[in-house]
Amino acid sequence: MMKVIETTTIKTPYLKLNRRQQTIISIILSASFLLMIILGGIFSSNEKIQTYLEMRNLSPSLQHIFGTDWLGRDMFVRTLKGLTLSLGVGMLASASSVIIAVVLGMAAATMGRKVDTFISWLVDLFLSVPHLVALILIAFALGGGIRGVVLGVTLTHWPSLTRVIRAEVMQLRSSEFVEISRQFGKSSWWIATRHILPHLVPQFFVGLVLLFPHAVLHEAAITFLGFGLSPHQPAIGIILSESMRYLSTGMWWLAFFPGLSLLVMVRAFDILGENLCTLMDPYRGHE
Amino acid sequence: MLLKGENIGFRYGKGPWVLKERDITVESGEIVGIMGPSGCGKTTLGRILAGYEKPHEGRVILNEAPLPKKGYNPVQLVFQHPEKAVNGRWHMKDTLNEGWEPNDEVLEALGIEKAWLKRWPNELSGGELQRFCVARALGLQTRFLVADEMTTMLDAITQAQIWHVVLDVAKKQDIGIIVVSHEKHLINRLCDRVIDLSPVKVS
Numbered sequence: 499m500m501k502v503i504e505t506t507t508i509k510t511p512y513l514k515l516n517r518r519q520q521t522i523i524s525i526i527l528s529a530s531f532l533l534m535i536i537l538g539g540i541f542s543s544n545e546k547i548q549t550y551l552e553m554r555n556l557s558p559s560l561q562h563i564f565g566t567d568w569l570g571r572d573m574f575v576r577t578l579k580g581l582t583l584s585l586g587v588g589m590l591a592s593a594s595s596v597i598i599a600v601v602l603g604m605a606a607a608t609m610g611r612k613v614d615t616f617i618s619w620l621v622d623l624f625l626s627v628p629h630l631v632a633l634i635l636i637a638f639a640l641g642g643g644i645r646g647v648v649l650g651v652t653l654t655h656w657p658s659l660t661r662v663i664r665a666e667v668m669q670l671r672s673s674e675f676v677e678i679s680r681q682f683g684k685s686s687w688w689i690a691t692r693h694i695l696p697h698l699v700p701q702f703f704v705g706l707v708l709l710f711p712h713a714v715l716h717e718a719a720i721t722f723l724g725f726g727l728s729p730h731q732p733a734i735g736i737i738l739s740e741s742m743r744y745l746s747t748g749m750w751w752l753a754f755f756p757g758l759s760l761l762v763m764v765r766a767f768d769i770l771g772e773n774l775c776t777l778m779d780p781y782r783g784h785e
Numbered sequence: 786m787l788l789k790g791e792n793i794g795f796r797y798g799k800g801p802w803v804l805k806e807r808d809i810t811v812e813s814g815e816i817v818g819i820m821g822p823s824g825c826g827k828t829t830l831g832r833i834l835a836g837y838e839k840p841h842e843g844r845v846i847l848n849e850a851p852l853p854k855k856g857y858n859p860v861q862l863v864f865q866h867p868e869k870a871v872n873g874r875w876h877m878k879d880t881l882n883e884g885w886e887p888n889d890e891v892l893e894a895l896g897i898e899k900a901w902l903k904r905w906p907n908e909l910s911g912g913e914l915q916r917f918c919v920a921r922a923l924g925l926q927t928r929f930l931v932a933d934e935m936t937t938m939l940d941a942i943t944q945a946q947i948w949h950v951v952l953d954v955a956k957k958q959d960i961g962i963i964v965v966s967h968e969k970h971l972i973n974r975l976c977d978r979v980i981d982l983s984p985v986k987v988s
């Protein structure tokens with residue numbers, strides 16, 4: 499392996515990096531981007547998002563790169579705070595969906611027929627209801643707020659991943675190394691945690707990566723529609739829905755930058771996740 | 786100790802009977818070959834004897850009793866493809882020690898190098914991996930070993946080395962061996978007795 503690295507780096511010393519180096523660089527870039535958002539969101543002072551009526555409705559400039567809104571608040575700082583909140587909500591919601599999916603997928607594949615039938619039925623049930631409708635109902639029933647949004651996103655997003663994981667566990671369960679482990683007298687629990695779970699690590703992260711954009715965008719969507727986070731919270735969805743009222747007056751920057759930043763952040767997370775998977779998978783990592 | 790398959794019948798799903806009214810006995814310390822062309826049911830019989838598969842007819846008996854359902858199975862099986870028989874996400878050391886902790890003597894005899902223990906399975910060749918699988922199966926509680934085409938894909942020297950060790954350990958621990966192979970030479974060289982599965986009379 500060392501040889502390969504050497505030859506590729508010697509041939510084109512600066513431009514072309516090998517796959518592993520590319521992976522690591524992508525990880526570092528996207529991770530630091532996300533970290534900057536989080537740090538920026540947490541540490542930027544609240545001073546800039548106070549009302550400054552004399553600085554109302556400014557279009558983007560060097561001082562306010564995302565412009566200011568109708569109350570003179572700096573849109574860049576508002577966006578940062580909104581992104582941080584979205585990131586947190588998205589992470590929480592996608593992580594809990596993935597955990598549910600792993601637990602149920604494992605249970606369906608290892609705990610016998612009845613459990614399997616029941617879980618498959620649950621999956622079908624949840625899949626048959628459109629996401630956004632179920633999401634709004636759940637968030638509404640829980641009275642909105644962060645708890646409502648996180649639970650809503652969690653409860654609507656576990657089923658498809660559960661299916662994938664169940665199939666994967668089924669296949670692993672009949673693999674020879676698991677059969678051998680059984681002949682050594684290992685318990686089902688031991689096999690599930692030691693043999694099967696490590697193989698689900700990529701699924702776990704792929705799941706996170708796939709669900710995160712959904713979680714973030716759905717959060718923004720239901721907040722935008724007024725069923726999610728409360729207007730006092732600095733959420734992107736809130737910013738977008740408020741900005742809608744001002745769009746017709748030509749203040750394009752109010753919605754444009756926050757919306758674009760949201761998409762960019764989601765993409766950065768995507769890149770991070772994808773590359774982490776590549777790096778961690780021993781089958782691919784050693785190529 | 787006696788491993789006995791009595792009147793064994795087996796089919797996959799609703800397919801044709803792969804085995805029918807098959808009897809087989811192996812004693813401790815004995816080396817018995819199971820021979821026959823590809824697809825005649827050698828692997829299936831091996832899996833049944835090692836308790837991987839339940840026969841639809843007949844039964845497998847170890848020392849007057851059915852195979853134990855729990856705990857270490859005294860009838861161990863070594864598969865043909867070692868890369869499928871080890872967990873790709875485990876270091877070789879963990880794989881090696883899953884059933885018991887083989888002593889250095891066995892490892893050395895099998896030519897397992899200390900440095901290999903820290904590697905992942907995909908960093909070893911098939912022959913190197915198979916040595917681990919063999920060592921893993923030769924635990925002190927193992928009474929019978931089913932070797933299903935265990936060395937078929939290995940070169941002659943590795944093949945000889947592995948069999949040399951297996952026979953040696955088997956003698957010391959009084960293990961009975963069932964050699965499943967389509968190679969006549971190997972079977973004739975190793976075995977005290979041969980069971981030929983080739984003529985399939987059942988329609």
Ligand SMILES: Nc1ncnc2c1ncn2[C@@H]1O[C@H](COP(=O)(O)OP(=O)(O)O)[C@@H](O)[C@H]1O
Pocket residue numbers: 797800803821822823824825826827828829830
């Ligand atoms: N999992 C399976 N499902 C269905 N048929 C199988 C399966 N495994 C083996 N068979 C069939 O059973 C027969 C015997 O297979 P096998 O015991 O593997 O033969 P051998 O090891 O002698 O080559 C073959 O005809 C094969 O196609």
Ligand SMILES: [Mg+2]
Pocket residue numbers: 827828829934
């Ligand atoms: Mg076979």
